[in-house]
Amino acid sequence: MRVGLTGGVGSGKSTVAAELAELGAVVIDADQLAREVVARGTPGLAAVVEEFGEQLLTPEGDLDRPAMGALVFGDESRRRALEAIVHPLVFERYAELEGATGPDDVVVHDIPLLVESGRAEEFEAVLVVDVPDAVRIERLVRDRGWTREDAESRIAAQAAREERLAVATHVIDNAGTREELRERVRAVWRELDDAARVTDPA
Incomplete structure (x- = not known):
């Protein structure tokens, strides 16, 4: 099963990718x-x-x-x-x-610019890690030491939040705690793993 994973800078997409890899996904990191x-x-x-x-x-x-x-x-x-x-x-x-x-195998393609490259339709499922822009800016300033202006310009250079959500088959909300994120990822993984093991009778 081919899965696209995306999320804007500062969304925590890499954390989600690592969680999926631990659960058994084959992660290909763009x-x-x-x-x-x-x-x-x-x-x-x-x-x-x-x-x-x-x-x-x-x-x-x-x-x-x-x-x-x-x-x-x-x-x-x-x-x-x-x-x-x-x-x-x-x-x-x-x-x-x-x-x-x-x-x-559930093959997860970790693609930051999935929406920008117009490739969403290539995948059987598209996971979007979603965080409000204001929270992303706060995290980028706090965790990466960026200036607010740098964070805002990087976010502006990527697809808008609404554009990513429009292509999502699964939205993973990462505005909360790490444990809440882990539970959401596990729930999505169970769906993907089950779908990957369904054999087409044809």
């Missing part, structure tokens, strides 16, 4: 793959340097991710140029990893 495909020495990194310049490399030859983020966030044309390089490479790795899973 952020992790996005780092892999532009790692030192990869064709992906070479393409990024060709597009944006060598000033985005660290002295060791790695991608300077904070510098890259500062360049593309708030500049839609630059962000789209980066996505045009990275997204096809990530999708290629997705296919490889998914091909190695079994028929009864």
Whole structure:
């Protein structure tokens, strides 16, 4: 069973992904793959340097991710140029990893930009981790040390909360405690696991 998992920055999506992995899901993390495909020495990194310049490399030859983020966030044309390089490479790795899973596996694709990339219809279920924007801003300032302006600009660069909710088959509310979140994830997991084990008689 193919499941999409998404949520805006500061929503706790990564925590939900970790909970699902503990429960038995095969989690494919888009952020992790996005780092892999532009790692030192990869064709992906070479393409990024060709597009944006060598000033985005660290002295060791790695991608300077904070510098890259500062360049593309708030500049839609630059962000789209980066996505045009990275997204096809990530999708290629997705296919490889998914091909190695079994028929009864619940394969969760952890995709921050699921809505933005227009891929929601590819999945049998879409899990949206939902938190009011004001709570997300508070968490980003408190937990990541961002300024309020940084948090607001990152949120504004992503799909609106209403756009994510519109594609959800399951909404996981993460405005409460960690234990409340854990219980909600367990309830959704039971549904997904049961659905994955239903055999089509055809």
